[in-house]
Amino acid sequence: MSAAPVWHAPHWQRLRAALDADRLPHALLLCGPAGLGKRVFAQRLLARLLCTAPQQGEACGHCHGCRLRLAQTHPDAYAIGLGVNREGKPRSEIVIEQIREVCERLQLASALGGRRVALVDPADALNAAAANALLKTLEEPPAAALLILLADHPQRLPATVRSRCRRVQFRLPPAAEAVAWLQAQDLAGDRAHALDAADGNPGLAAGYLREGALARREAVRSELAQLLARRADALALAQSWAQDEPRQRLLFAAQWLAREMRAQAAGERGPLASGRDLRRLMRGYEQAVRTRELLRGPLRADLALLDFLSLRGD
Ligand SMILES: [Zn+2]
Structure with a gap:
């Protein structure tokens, strides 16, 4: 900054x-x-x-x-x-x-x-x-x-x-201030998309643009959607997530699950198009948040991730 x-x-x-x-x-x-x-x-x-x-x-x-x-x-x-x-x-x-x-x-x-x-x-x-x-x-x-x-x-x-x-x-600035600040930064990429991904936090959005995190976030969305549709292998995903920013992936996963819940509650089609009930999505969301906290410690990331990605309890 x-x-x-x-x-x-x-x-x-x-x-x-x-x-x-x-x-x-x-x-x-x-x-x-x-x-x-x-x-x-x-x-x-x-x-x-x-x-x-x-x-x-x-x-x-x-x-x-x-x-x-x-x-x-x-x-x-x-x-x-x-x-x-x-x-x-x-x-x-x-x-x-x-x-x-x-x-x-x-x-x-x-x-x-x-x-x-x-x-x-x-x-x-x-x-x-x-x-x-x-x-x-x-x-x-x-x-x-x-x-x-x-x-x-x-x-x-x-x-x-x-x-x-x-x-x-310090609080999140109004969207117009955040956008104007982002525009003034020497960054490539879709700023509005980054700001949406960062839930309105301009510094976080700038970080996402700098490190190319938006592609990772999109991958998390599509992999979660496939998992929820039982068309993905949780073990393979856990191993691949463990290799590349597992805590950030879990943050994105929690965010997608939260947005899916909001869409469902409003009777709309969500970003994961899951058709799962709210209770199950909520459980997944909570587990994503918990697993992210766990990964602060010296834990084997792939095992903790597998636990989350198995989306147990459904
Ligand atoms: Zn001086």
Whole structure:
């Protein structure tokens, strides 16, 4: 996501006003679905806060503060991500040592005399101990410091943490804004189709266009339709899905099943033309969602997929 999308504007203006009035909160929670540019927003704010000569409310890009930030060596900017563990393997959660280290640094005086800013991303990956450690800092926030938390799934954060952050909630923009933004991106392919596939999420639609996911989605539709008509082999499909973006395929499968249900409920012919009853489609939908969650873990994808693709219970 390059230039700031138009749906960021109200949030940006509100924060800018708070900043101008020197009433910026100590902690922000940027949340909402992936694909709406929360990280772009966070970086824009971080840049603005570390810039020593902002122009029209934006970072100038060439002062000392900006240069250090661009070189990723600004002494007052900290970023916490998933990182790697002692064995060098990627972590699946943010751990207490990471939070402690940053919170200790936030207590120190600013190196360049401005604000200190810490970015926690993804904040919904904080484990319980880390969230607790963060809570202590949120309860007694150091002066001239800002914590920016990013979360696609804020409900995974403890309510105590959420309640001590100013929430900046990103929502799906109106269709016209989403289409206009997509048009301005350097992308090939059918944008309206991509936006429909992404249920109106412009960043997700752009991702689909970039990676050619629409063809995969269409394949999932036709394979599901064949399965429901008992004209496909679940085992062969499970093996082929396991080789190529199984979680995305399950997302598309759940979406097609949901659309099939909606069409049936409205007495129309659905995208899967299944003729199955709603109860059975619902079971398939739930299993697609569940299997997708299961595949986050170290599970054999083909076996989990076979379980779903057998569409048992009918
Ligand atoms: Zn600057």
